[in-house]
Amino acid sequence: MVAKRLLTLLAAGMLINVTPRTLPTPSSDSPAVMRLFDAAADAFAAKGFHATTTRDIASRAGLSPAGVYVHFASKEDLLFQLSRDGHVGARDAMAAAAGDADSPTEALRQMIGRFARWHAEELTLARIVQYEFRHLTDEHRHEVLDLRREIDAVVRSVVEAGMTSGEFDVRDSHATTLALLSLVVDVARWYHPGVRRTPDEIEETYGALALRLVAAR
Amino acid sequence: MVAKRLLTLLAAGMLINVTPRTLPTPSSDSPAVMRLFDAAADAFAAKGFHATTTRDIASRAGLSPAGVYVHFASKEDLLFQLSRDGHVGARDAMAAAAGDADSPTEALRQMIGRFARWHAEELTLARIVQYEFRHLTDEHRHEVLDLRREIDAVVRSVVEAGMTSGEFDVRDSHATTLALLSLVVDVARWYHPGVRRTPDEIEETYGALALRLVAAR
DNA sequence: GTCTATATAGCGATAGAC
DNA sequence: GTCTATCGCTATATAGAC
Numbered sequence: 210m211v212a213k214r215l216l217t218l219l220a221a222g223m224l225i226n227v228t229p230r231t232l233p234t235p236s237s238d239s240p241a242v243m244r245l246f247d248a249a250a251d252a253f254a255a256k257g258f259h260a261t262t263t264r265d266i267a268s269r270a271g272l273s274p275a276g277v278y279v280h281f282a283s284k285e286d287l288l289f290q291l292s293r294d295g296h297v298g299a300r301d302a303m304a305a306a307a308g309d310a311d312s313p314t315e316a317l318r319q320m321i322g323r324f325a326r327w328h329a330e331e332l333t334l335a336r337i338v339q340y341e342f343r344h345l346t347d348e349h350r351h352e353v354l355d356l357r358r359e360i361d362a363v364v365r366s367v368v369e370a371g372m373t374s375g376e377f378d379v380r381d382s383h384a385t386t387l388a389l390l391s392l393v394v395d396v397a398r399w400y401h402p403g404v405r406r407t408p409d410e411i412e413e414t415y416g417a418l419a420l421r422l423v424a425a426r
Numbered sequence: 427m428v429a430k431r432l433l434t435l436l437a438a439g440m441l442i443n444v445t446p447r448t449l450p451t452p453s454s455d456s457p458a459v460m461r462l463f464d465a466a467a468d469a470f471a472a473k474g475f476h477a478t479t480t481r482d483i484a485s486r487a488g489l490s491p492a493g494v495y496v497h498f499a500s501k502e503d504l505l506f507q508l509s510r511d512g513h514v515g516a517r518d519a520m521a522a523a524a525g526d527a528d529s530p531t532e533a534l535r536q537m538i539g540r541f542a543r544w545h546a547e548e549l550t551l552a553r554i555v556q557y558e559f560r561h562l563t564d565e566h567r568h569e570v571l572d573l574r575r576e577i578d579a580v581v582r583s584v585v586e587a588g589m590t591s592g593e594f595d596v597r598d599s600h601a602t603t604l605a606l607l608s609l610v611v612d613v614a615r616w617y618h619p620g621v622r623r624t625p626d627e628i629e630e631t632y633g634a635l636a637l638r639l640v641a642a643r
Numbered sequence: 644g645t646c647t648a649t650a651t652a653g654c655g656a657t658a659g660a661c
Numbered sequence: 662g663t664c665t666a667t668c669g670c671t672a673t674a675t676a677g678a679c
Contacts, residue, residue, distance in 0.1 A: 241644080259476035260561065263673060273646055278674065280644090340557070344477070381631075384623075387616060388609055388635050395608030405600070414598075418605050421638050458662080480655060490664055495656065497662090 242280050244270040249287045254333035258288055258344040288341060289349040295334040296356035302327045303363060313371030314425050320367060321389055322416030328396035329408045335397040364389055371423060378424035389419055459497050461487040466504045471550035475505055475561040505558060506566040512551040513573035519544045520580060530588030531642050537584060538606055539633030545613035546625040552614040581606055588640060595641035606636055 238246075248269035252261040263284050267274045281287045306323035310316035328335040345353060365386040371377030379385045392415060400406075406414070455463075465486035469478040480501050484491045498504045523540035527533035545552040562570060582603040588594030596602045609632060617623075623631070 239644095257474065257476060257560070259474060262671080264671090272644095274673090275647080275675080276645060284673070343474070384631055387612075391612030391615075392605055392608050394615070395604075395612060398608075398611070399604060414601055418639065421641060422635060424638060456662095479653080481653090489662095491655090492657075492665080493663060501655070 239280075241270065241272065241276070245272070245277060245280055245287065246291065249284075250291055250333045250337060253288060253291065253341055254336040258284075258341045285344070285346055285349070288337070289345055289353075291334065291337050292342065292345060292349075292353050293356070295331070295338040296353055296360070298331065298334065299324065299327055299338060300356060300360050300363075303360065307363065307367065312376065313367055313374055314376050314420065316367045317364075317371060317377075317389075317419050317423065317425070318416035320364065321393060321419035322412040324393045325396050325415035326408045326412040328393060329400045329402075329406075329411050332397065332400060332402070339394050339397045361386060361390065368423060371425070376425055385423060388422055392418055392422075456497075458487065458489065458493070462489070462494060462497055462504065463508065467508055467550045467554060470505060470508065470558055471553040475501075475558045502561070502563055502566070505554070506562055506570075508551065508554050509559065509562060509566075509570050510573070512548070512555040513570055513577070515548065515551065516541065516544055516555060517573060517577050517580075520577065524580065524584065529593065530584055530591055531593050531637065533584045534581075534588065534594075534606075534636050534640065534642070535633035537581065538610060538636035539629040541610045542613050542632035543625045543629040545610060546617045546619075546623075546628050549614065549617060549619070556611050556614045578603060578607065585640060588642070593642055595643075602640060605639055609635055609639075 245266065249261070249266045252265050252269060256265075261284075263277050264274050266284070266287070267277050270276070277284075277287075281290075303320050303324045306319040307316045310319050342350065342353065365382050368377065368379060368382045368385055368389070372379050372382060396411065396415070400411070462483065466478070466483045469482050469486060473482075478501075480494050481491045483501070483504070484494050487493070494501075494504075498507075520537050520541045523536040524533045527536050559567065559570065582599050585594065585596060585599045585602050585606070589596050589599060613628065613632070617628070
């Protein structure tokens with residue numbers, strides 16, 4: 210009961226509302242802006258932030274080099290918006306998954322499975338989220354760090370709910386949360402569409418692996 | 427018995443000899459070369475390959491910008507030698523750990539524990555190994571990929587030995603090997619000396635987590 | 644809002660003296 | 662083997678025409 214209430218709280222309230230979505234929604238952006246987001250995401254994911262030039266981004270988006278600066282203040286601004294939106298999407302996908310569950314065991318299975326799936330389905334965004342993070346300015350990095358702490362907190366809350374209910378055999382919730390996130394984050398490293406596994410299989414596999422890590426009964 | 431022979435084979439022969447160490451040993455390098463290796467490793471680990479300038483490296487090593495090119499053909503050559511030596515060190519640390527074990531269970535615990543510890547103790551090298559990989563030239567990347575495949579193969583061999591002996595409950599040895607390596611690789615992302623855990627604790631924690639992932643009896 | 648043209652700076656790497 | 666000086670190039674970002 211306590212666990213269930215906690216989970217409901219997390220899924221329905223805390224996570225959804227901690228960072229209100231005051232961002233411009235993608236649908237309100239102009240075609241050029243959307244092309245620039247796509248172009249920058251592909252380039253950053255493929256080559257990394259510093260190996261990507263503004264000319265790369267502009268030409269992929271069908272614009273001149275100067276065209277980028279009509280819509281974005283800098284190359285780093287493009288990275289920041291991609292990174293922030295990616296973190297918000299990842300967090301919301303996980304929170305939604307937890308909301309469907311009626312026990313810590315099911316919440317963890319669905320959250321980790323769904324989060325792993327997100328890394329496969331949103332591969333370019335996931336790579337930016339996990340690998341390009343450090344190239345943000347100090348101010349932007351701190352803003353995104355808050356989102357990362359939210360993601361960490363919801364996983365740890367479910368782990369601790371399972372410890373309290375007796376469903377999980379875990380001594381250190383921080384260490385176990387870190388391990389759970391390690392499994393998921395690394396999907397962005399090895400996954401490639403069509404190789405090894407489908408997003409469906411990844412979701413199932415990682416949900417099961419998560420329950421092994423917490424020694425769920 | 428079969429499992430034990432396989433493990434001995436892996437530890438004593440295959441891994442150690444697959445790639446003979448024809449590299450110049452660090453001890454035979456000049457002081458300037460060692461300073462350049464250290465300087466480049468620190469800079470690459472802290473900022474990434476493309477955000478590091480040859481002037482950064484040279485000044486950290488106490489040389490002029492031109493001084494780098496007396497000892498290395500290019501900035502990428504420095505990265506390659508660091509990446510290759512790092513992979514060899516990681517592989518050998520793991521193979522040595524497997525050699526001490528008398529069962530797949532103990533081999534896996536010691537290998538994963540030792541490998542995780544290596545990521546903490548050799549943090550700068552580990553970050554280069556895991557994150558700067560993609561900035562190698564095609565030829566160099568393929569050479570390092572062979573080392574990565576060796577590391578993957580030895581972990582998978584131990585997983586499969588445990589499946590054969592009945593000690594592990596695993597359906598897909600590839601997926602489980604990937605998950606085991608995900609745990610370890612991610613240590614290079616979150617570890618920072620003095621924070622959260624000591625290398626000793628990491629070795630113990632990750633050895634135990636590995637056994638959970640394979641559902642060792 | 645997009646372009647051409649360019650400012651300003653820094654890059655990796657080399658030449659040649661010592 | 663290390664230096665000073667610099668080449669040739671590319672980078673991010675801006676100015677101003679349309």
